[in-house]
Amino acid sequence: MSRRSRLSRWVLAGYCVYLILPLYWLLTLALRSNADIAGVFELVPSNPTLANFAEILTNPVWYQGFVNSISYVLLNTLISVSVALPAAYVFSRYRFLGDRQLFFWLLTNRMAPPAVFLLPFFQLYSSIGLFDTPLAVALAHCLFTVPLSVWILEGFMSGVPTEIDDMARIDGHSFWFFFTRIFLPINRSAIGVTVFFCFMFSWVELLLARTLTGSEAKPIVVVMTRTVSASGMDWGVLAAASVFTVLPGILVVWFVRQHLVKGFALGRV
Amino acid sequence: MARIRLQEIAFTYPGASEPTLQPISLDIQDGEAFSLLGASGAGKTTLLNLLSGILPPTQGRIFFDDVDVTELPGRDRHLAQVFQFPVLYQSMSVAQNLAFPLTTRGSTLNREAIDKRVSAIAKELNIESILKRSANAISLFEKQLVAIGRALVRPDVSVVLLDEPLTAVEPSIKWRLRRTLKHVQDELGVTMIYVTHDQTEALTFAERVSVLADGQILQTGTPEAVYQNPAHQFVGHFLGSPGMNFLPSNAFPQPLQRSFAEDGDPETIGFRPESAGLTAPSEVLLSGIVETQRVLGTAQGRVVSMYGLRCGAAQVFVRSPASFACGDEVGIALQRWVGFREFLRVGSNGAE
Amino acid sequence: MAQNKTQDNRAWLGVLPVMLIVAFSGVIPLMTVVNYSVQDILDFNTRFFVGFEWYRETLTDPRFIDAFLRQLGFSAAVLAIEIPLGIVIARGMPTQGLRASLLLVLLATPLLIPWNVVGTIWQIYARSDIGLLGVTLNEMGFAFNYTAEPLHAWLTLLATDIWHWTSLVALLAFAGLTSVPAACYQAAELDGASKWQVFRHVELPRLKGVLVIAVLLRLMDSFMIYTEPFVLTGGGPGNTTTFLSQYLATMAVGQFDLGPAAAFSVIYFLFILLFSWLFYASVMRSEEGS
Numbered sequence: 001m002s003r004r005s006r007l008s009r010w011v012l013a014g015y016c017v018y019l020i021l022p023l024y025w026l027l028t029l030a031l032r033s034n035a036d037i038a039g040v041f042e043l044v045p046s047n048p049t050l051a052n053f054a055e056i057l058t059n060p061v062w063y064q065g066f067v068n069s070i071s072y073v074l075l076n077t078l079i080s081v082s083v084a085l086p087a088a089y090v091f092s093r094y095r096f097l098g099d100r101q102l103f104f105w106l107l108t109n110r111m112a113p114p115a116v117f118l119l120p121f122f123q124l125y126s127s128i129g130l131f132d133t134p135l136a137v138a139l140a141h142c143l144f145t146v147p148l149s150v151w152i153l154e155g156f157m158s159g160v161p162t163e164i165d166d167m168a169r170i171d172g173h174s175f176w177f178f179f180t181r182i183f184l185p186i187n188r189s190a191i192g193v194t195v196f197f198c199f200m201f202s203w204v205e206l207l208l209a210r211t212l213t214g215s216e217a218k219p220i221v222v223v224m225t226r227t228v229s230a231s232g233m234d235w236g237v238l239a240a241a242s243v244f245t246v247l248p249g250i251l252v253v254w255f256v257r258q259h260l261v262k263g264f265a266l267g268r269v
Numbered sequence: 270m271a272r273i274r275l276q277e278i279a280f281t282y283p284g285a286s287e288p289t290l291q292p293i294s295l296d297i298q299d300g301e302a303f304s305l306l307g308a309s310g311a312g313k314t315t316l317l318n319l320l321s322g323i324l325p326p327t328q329g330r331i332f333f334d335d336v337d338v339t340e341l342p343g344r345d346r347h348l349a350q351v352f353q354f355p356v357l358y359q360s361m362s363v364a365q366n367l368a369f370p371l372t373t374r375g376s377t378l379n380r381e382a383i384d385k386r387v388s389a390i391a392k393e394l395n396i397e398s399i400l401k402r403s404a405n406a407i408s409l410f411e412k413q414l415v416a417i418g419r420a421l422v423r424p425d426v427s428v429v430l431l432d433e434p435l436t437a438v439e440p441s442i443k444w445r446l447r448r449t450l451k452h453v454q455d456e457l458g459v460t461m462i463y464v465t466h467d468q469t470e471a472l473t474f475a476e477r478v479s480v481l482a483d484g485q486i487l488q489t490g491t492p493e494a495v496y497q498n499p500a501h502q503f504v505g506h507f508l509g510s511p512g513m514n515f516l517p518s519n520a521f522p523q524p525l526q527r528s529f530a531e532d533g534d535p536e537t538i539g540f541r542p543e544s545a546g547l548t549a550p551s552e553v554l555l556s557g558i559v560e561t562q563r564v565l566g567t568a569q570g571r572v573v574s575m576y577g578l579r580c581g582a583a584q585v586f587v588r589s590p591a592s593f594a595c596g597d598e599v600g601i602a603l604q605r606w607v608g609f610r611e612f613l614r615v616g617s618n619g620a621e
Numbered sequence: 622m623a624q625n626k627t628q629d630n631r632a633w634l635g636v637l638p639v640m641l642i643v644a645f646s647g648v649i650p651l652m653t654v655v656n657y658s659v660q661d662i663l664d665f666n667t668r669f670f671v672g673f674e675w676y677r678e679t680l681t682d683p684r685f686i687d688a689f690l691r692q693l694g695f696s697a698a699v700l701a702i703e704i705p706l707g708i709v710i711a712r713g714m715p716t717q718g719l720r721a722s723l724l725l726v727l728l729a730t731p732l733l734i735p736w737n738v739v740g741t742i743w744q745i746y747a748r749s750d751i752g753l754l755g756v757t758l759n760e761m762g763f764a765f766n767y768t769a770e771p772l773h774a775w776l777t778l779l780a781t782d783i784w785h786w787t788s789l790v791a792l793l794a795f796a797g798l799t800s801v802p803a804a805c806y807q808a809a810e811l812d813g814a815s816k817w818q819v820f821r822h823v824e825l826p827r828l829k830g831v832l833v834i835a836v837l838l839r840l841m842d843s844f845m846i847y848t849e850p851f852v853l854t855g856g857g858p859g860n861t862t863t864f865l866s867q868y869l870a871t872m873a874v875g876q877f878d879l880g881p882a883a884a885f886s887v888i889y890f891l892f893i894l895l896f897s898w899l900f901y902a903s904v905m906r907s908e909e910g911s
Contacts, residue, residue, distance in 0.1 A: 113869075116889055117650050246738065261725070
């Protein structure tokens with residue numbers, strides 16, 4: 001059909017090259033030693049080494065950073081999805097006092113610049129003793145991921161006919177049974193897309209994660225910025241750490257790629 | 270307008286073992302209202318896609334007015350199509366939609382000629398009052414009318430393909446759209462090929478009908494001919510509601526069997542529910558036991574019912590004004606019958 | 622939202638958890654910000670009420686206005702490039718097969734990379750001593766150095782943002798295109814429409830919904846950009862790539878100017894709220910239209 005014009009296919013091919021080149025360069029630097037990087041400029045590493053990766057995997061500062069990041073991302077995803085599910089359900093099924101206003105207010109939080117919340121977050125979490133814990137970062141990220149989750153889930157759930165609710169009621173199922181055994185399985189792909197976006201936000205964010213952690217719960221993205229400034233420019237290790245942070249994203253996309261287009265088609269991102 | 274000729278056209282999807290369309294030959298006259306009737310999966314859409322140039326035939330040639338168009342892309346065949354759901358340019362007004370096909374492919378028509386043509390078509394379809402409205406802001410019925418108008422607007426259109434055009438329209442106004450279509454076809458004399466699974470639509474619209482099943486044309490003829498004299502048992506079964514009754518000829522009493530024998534000695538006898546009468550049982554008549562009765566309505570002051578009767582192993586339906594009760598034994602008097610060479614079991618999806 | 626909804630105020634129970642968590646992580650901090658914005662805070666025990674003084678000061682602060690104008694320029698450039706580019710890329714995407722899956726994953730990958738890593742990737746790619754791009758450009762005779770030349774810094778940041786975010790527009794547009802029925806393309810083909818007409822009259826009207834979202838998402842997110850310039854240029858050379866978020870972060874965490882930073886925050890948030898209102902209104906309108 002006429003949709004895939006020649007021009008657009010060339011642009012796509014060019015853009016793919018544009019996407020890949022920096023990633024390729026990252027990978028080659030990760031495979032070279034610092035002296036090598038500073039010494040010669042070469043397109044293909046002539047003396048590839050895994051020393052940089054080994055450094056990340058053996059140095060507790062690095063791998064603890066990964067563990068910290070993963071723990072607040074998982075915590076955040078868990079909290080976001082579990083509070084957003086019932087909310088999205090009632091938004092998609094009921095009219096109630098102030099529903100539109102509430103929905104809008106939730107969305108405005110998606111638009112809030114994280115920088116605005118830096119200071120109050122710092123003080124709030126310090127005062128209740130959560131500062132420098134994964135939970136603090138997870139809760140702070142909830143401000144953005146919860147509205148996003150409600151928004152995505154509501155979009156999918158509105159597409160599920162209400163007859164299904166009525167049928168379960170007529171069949172005499174309890175609401176709890178209906179919700180967990182019938183309704184949630186129908187919305188599997190919605191939950192998949194939501195997890196993707198929660199993960200996406202929480203994993204990539206730096207500003208709040210940096211402000212709310214000290215030395216204990218320091219996430220990998222922060223370890224990267226701090227280690228570099230302390231020990232000079234350790235390009236090889238920095239590149240290797242970067243490679244490690246890119247991988248989980250690729251993995252997640254691969255698993256949700258089918259649902260992704262559907263989620264985007266609803267325009268709920 | 271053009272005469273459409275298909276010469277041994279066949280189509281097999283790449284990699285498929287069975288052909289979707291067996292070799293088909295058809296000759297559709299210039300200005301004819303033609304209908305392709307068949308259940309879903311019969312190959313109607315494939316045939317339509319071959320005509321509109323979306324699919325290239327695996328074999329055979331297609332001629333529009335003796336010009337071989339087999340290799341031409343759809344846009345150069347000068348045909349127009351109306352789809353199941355109204356396809357309009359949403360961002361344009363109704364008038365712009367109608368004018369659009371006149372402005373493409375280096376058209377030489379000037380503004381005035383275009384306006385004239387658009388208002389002529391709008392008048393024909395009785396949609397002058399909505400010309401200024403946005404194509405998004407009109408009813409589904411009106412949208413489909415506009416889509417039909419867009420198909421008809423080009424004076425050089427050789428054939429208009431209609432792919433189940435009434436699907437999206439509410440049942441209560443289907444007849445209006447059907448009447449409009451018939452009217453513009455008569456008025457403008459455009460060659461139209463109407464594809465449908467609905468026998469009422471096909472039989473009331475077309476001058477000739479082709480019945481398709483399993484990628485083959487089973488019969489082509491006038492609506493009367495295919496209805497009254499089906500050339501294939503599937504055609505008899507598929508048309509009519511309920512369809513034709515079939516019994517092996519040896520299920521009939523001797524005198525009837527003798528008259529069948531004089532008439533080509535068919536193996537199977539078919540008759541329509543309305544071309545038989547019910548009377549008291551008799552030796553010379555086919556006999557049956559009344560199993561079901563459903564009142565259809567009254568005709569000339571008498572109550573007409575559809576009777577379901579058991580004749581040996583088979584069930585037949587007969588429409589009759591006579592009054593019987595369930596369990597009664599009755600005689601079935603054939604007024605009209607059709608003989609078939611062999612006995613086929615016919616299902617609802619195609620000939621077996 | 623679905624049409625046949627029943628009225629039931631008990632539904633509030635369902636949104637209660639969301640309310641609580643957003644109130645905790647959103648409302649309380651925001652109230653703190655508003656509270657600070659009207660006070661002069663010398664230390665945590667000594668503070669004065671100053672009314673709208675900080676607002677007046679912020680809005681007339683030339684550094685704020687500079688950062689705001691730079692921000693506007695950056696966001697405009699981002700939109701002007703990423704939206705058309707994303708649409709063209711989406712039109713070139715195959716719809717099925719392994720190639721389609723791989724492309725989808727490749728396009729989505731930049732969206733899943735931590736933002737500072739995006740900065741790092743471009744840093745080591747564009748540096749004139751070790752970067753593939755930087756070294757190549759210098760070899761070709763351009764004296765490219767984004768750490769010293771404001772123009773180069775801008776172009777590098779723009780290239781980074783395009784690398785990072787065009788995929789989002791492309792994926793949205795791609796999803797929108799998959800919802801265009803095949804019959805619409807076929808009808809246009811039979812009508813003899815040109816490629817441009819197919820795009821203009823068949824595709825674009827159906828992409829309207831997703832494009833509204835793409836534009837506003839990119840507008841808002843580019844308005845909040847912080848991490849990439851922080852890693853890549855540190856706001857320099859000079860202040861030439863210091864955008865609003867970074868200026869705010871410096872004020873709040875770096876200099877601890879609580880009052881002015883809070884007023885800045887409120888103004889900043891209100892701007893974005895204005896955009897989000899546009900966003901919500903247009904989404905609702907396009908949903909009612911379809």
